Amino acid sequence: MFxxxxxxxxxxxxxxDYENLALSGVVAVSEPAFWAxxxxxxxxxxxxxxxxxxxxxxxxxxxxxxxxxxxxxxxKEAEDLGKAAEVLSAIPQFLDKPSVLGVGEIGLHKSTPxxxxxxxxxxxxxxxxxxxxxxxxxxxxxxxxxxxxxxxxKGTRLIVEMLRDFGAQIDPARVLIxxxxxxxxxxxxxxxxxxxxxxxPISKATPQRAVDMIELFGADRLCVNAAADWGIxxxxxxxxxxxxxxxxxxxxxxxxxxxxxxxxRFFGQNPKFKPRPLAVSEVK
Amino acid sequence: xxxxxxxxQTAVRVLDAYFLEVRARLIEIAATLDRVDRAxxxxxxxxxxxxxxxxxxLAILQSTAPDRARQIQELYSI
Numbered sequence: 323m324f325x326x327x328x329x330x331x332x333x334x335x336x337x338x339d340y341e342n343l344a345l346s347g348v349v350a351v352s353e354p355a356f357w358a359x360x361x362x363x364x365x366x367x368x369x370x371x372x373x374x375x376x377x378x379x380x381x382x383x384x385x386x387x388x389x390x391x392x393x394x395x396x397x398k399e400a401e402d403l404g405k406a407a408e409v410l411s412a413i414p415q416f417l418d419k420p421s422v423l424g425v426g427e428i429g430l431h432k433s434t435p436x437x438x439x440x441x442x443x444x445x446x447x448x449x450x451x452x453x454x455x456x457x458x459x460x461x462x463x464x465x466x467x468x469x470x471x472x473x474x475x476k477g478t479r480l481i482v483e484m485l486r487d488f489g490a491q492i493d494p495a496r497v498l499i500x501x502x503x504x505x506x507x508x509x510x511x512x513x514x515x516x517x518x519x520x521x522x523p524i525s526k527a528t529p530q531r532a533v534d535m536i537e538l539f540g541a542d543r544l545c546v547n548a549a550a551d552w553g554i555x556x557x558x559x560x561x562x563x564x565x566x567x568x569x570x571x572x573x574x575x576x577x578x579x580x581x582x583x584x585x586x587r588f589f590g591q592n593p594k595f596k597p598r599p600l601a602v603s604e605v606k
Numbered sequence: 607x608x609x610x611x612x613x614x615q616t617a618v619r620v621l622d623a624y625f626l627e628v629r630a631r632l633i634e635i636a637a638t639l640d641r642v643d644r645a646x647x648x649x650x651x652x653x654x655x656x657x658x659x660x661x662x663x664l665a666i667l668q669s670t671a672p673d674r675a676r677q678i679q680e681l682y683s684i
Contacts, residue, residue, distance in 0.1 A: 471626075504637070524630045531637045538644075 323577065326585035326597060327351045327560055329427075329465075329500060329518060329547035332378055332389065333370075339550070339557055344385035346561055350597050352589060353378060354392040354427035354465050359552060361399050364408040371412070375419040388596060390589065392426035392465050393417060400431075400440035410443055417451050417462060423592045424448065426465025427500060430477040433469065442484055449491050463592050464497045468506065470525055478506040482513055498545070498588055503527055507539055516588050520549040521559035529563040533570060541576055545584045575602045635660075 325347045332340070332353050343351065353374060362370065374391040382389035393416045395409040416422055428444040430437050445464065452461035469477035481499065485492050494514030502510050502517045503526060510517050519535060520526045527535070532546055548559035564581050578600060589595040613620075639660070642651065651657060663678045671677065 471629075504633075524626050528630075528634060528637075530641075531634070534637055534641055 323347050323564070323574075323581075324349050324597075324600065325560065325564070325581045326589075327547060327557065328498075328545045328585040328589070329354060329520065329549045330557060331356055331549070331551035332382065333373055334552035335550060335557065337381060337384075340382055340385045340387060343557055344387055346558065348387060350388040350390065350585075350595075351382060352390045352392070352423060352465075352585065354467070355394045355396060356427060356467075356551065357396045357398040361402075364405055364412070367395065367409045368412055371416045375416060375421055379421050388421075390421050390423050390595060392424055393422055394425050394428045394444055395440065396427065397429050397431040397437045397441065397467065400437045401434065403436055403439065406436075406440045406443070410440075410447060413447060414451060420594060423589055423595060424463030424465060425451075426463075426498075427467040428464065429467030429500075430469050430473075430481060431467075432473060433477045433480055438480065438484065441481070442487075445485065445488060445492065449488070460591075461492065461496060463589070464492075466497065466499045468499060468501045470501075474501070474503065475505055478502070478509055482509060482515075485515075486513075496591055500547070501526055501549070502535075504531070504535065507535055511539055511543060516543045516545065516584075518545045518547055520547055521563055522549065522555065523559075529559065529566040532563045533566045533572075536567065536572075536576075536580060541580050541584070543584070543588075544580060545588065546580060573602075578602055635664075 327343065327348050327350075330351050330353060332351060355370065355374060358370070371393055374393070378391065379389040393413050395406055400406050413425070417425070425444050425448040428441055430441060448462040448464050452459065466481060468474055468481060478499070485494075485497065495516070498516035498518055499510045500518035501520045503519075507517055519532045521529055521532060536544060546560055546563050548555060548557050550557040550559075560581065564577050567577055567580070582597070583599040586595070586597045586599045590598060615623075642648070642657075659681055662681055666674050666677045666681070
């Protein structure tokens, strides 16, 4: 079984994790830009973006894994508008790198006015990137982080409202809103966006609840990730969710759709992303 | 004579340490009950004592008794 991990922060994982991912069927990973555990300088961001676009693809390739990434300034560091402006001005040059899929993971953390402002600036940046392409029309793909715990519902509503304010400039099919749970999934899916479910058993979803949500809301436009990073997290939580689906009797095709084809469909809107959706067929 | 050491932690510290885990477990219980309800042949569980055990356990959780864990263990004892 092939798996695409649609959200994982490999810069904070060991090389042994790459090997384990490869051994467990992962053929491609997507790494959004995120918070490093401390606030960085603008120069620190440039180094980070180089690490994402130059070093990690090489490290992943040793294990036959395609490494893709997303570029942005994360919401936790959006309070300093001066720094944000400096970092955002450097992002366009990275969006054209061969493994960059789009702008992300932007979003909200505490839903402050400054976070909202920087979120909107990132969305505008994705739109502007689209207008500079040879065939202008489609904005860059956007990957969005939603807040944690008690901030999630309010923050998700605010994100959807802000995206709506961009009108026809934003195509919901080119936006994935991540970390949805039972109380936010309809808000996102009904508006036409892609959803990501993150398996963090204490603060987000469990494998069991994630499979519940697949059953309740449908497998289309839904991805599952472990969002493994430098915190207490486990890259194999994606696989545990697939195992839960298998134990409940979901078909191989459903498993393939959720854990491989859906990420391939969303990411594949950017021609840089190579894996293509697969179908299960019996050899006669 | 047995000695019972006092809890060295403050109540705030205990709640700080375990609140998110409790929250996660409550959501998990709710999701499990939802899962049971939307599964096929739900009527076959009409007289299943395990559902009564869960209901009575949840009632014990709402009490202020100092030994809620023991009470739930006894509920599930033959």
